[in-house]
Amino acid sequence: MKIGIYPGSFDPITNGHLDVINRARHIFDKVIVAVARNAAKEPLFTAQERVDLIADNLRDRPNIKVMAFDGLIVDLAKQTKAVALIRGLRAVSDFEHEFQMAQMNRHLDDSIETIFLVPNEQYFFTSSNLVKQVFKFTDRERRLIPANVHAALSKKFGHQA
Secondary structure (H helix, E strand, O other): OOEEEEEEOOOOOOHHHHHHHHHHOOOOOEEEEEEEOOHHHOOOOOHHHHHHHHHHHOOOOOOEEEEEEOOOHHHHHHHHOOOEEEEEOOOHHHHHHHHHHHHHHHHHOOOOEEEEEOOOHHHOOOOHHHHHHHHOOOOOOOOOOOHHHHHHHHHHHOOOO
16 A cells, blocks of 8 residues: 655645645555644644644545644654655745755655645645735635635634634
8 A cells, every 4th residue: 555645734724735635645545644733833723623624624535544743754654654755836936945855854764755746726826824814814715725724714813704
């Protein structure tokens, strides 16, 4: 069984992330969506909230598992017998950072590959940070995030859902 891991903070999950997950599930027998607890980033949602928001959108996909993790992603990949890390690339500006991470992960464990997937062009400009910035002022963004994320963001920022 070929297992791929899609790591990230997913604070919150966007339709761009979901698009990458759907692409990955056609390549791998199993996809693990690994939610980084990474407290250094000061997430809006707790790790469990992020796991729940993601899982709610993937219930009908039995080959996808969602879990939180601490530590190095290459260690989690080894524990779960994953063969690859999945990374989404939206624009050229993402590449340098993603390339550095891929090289460090290869340095730490060269048995785990990094696969870059490009989301649908309608999500190229989407990021969790941009979505949160919009929600500081309004709750009208609905096309770039799933409905449950819209409701959760509206609640966090005190908007009517």
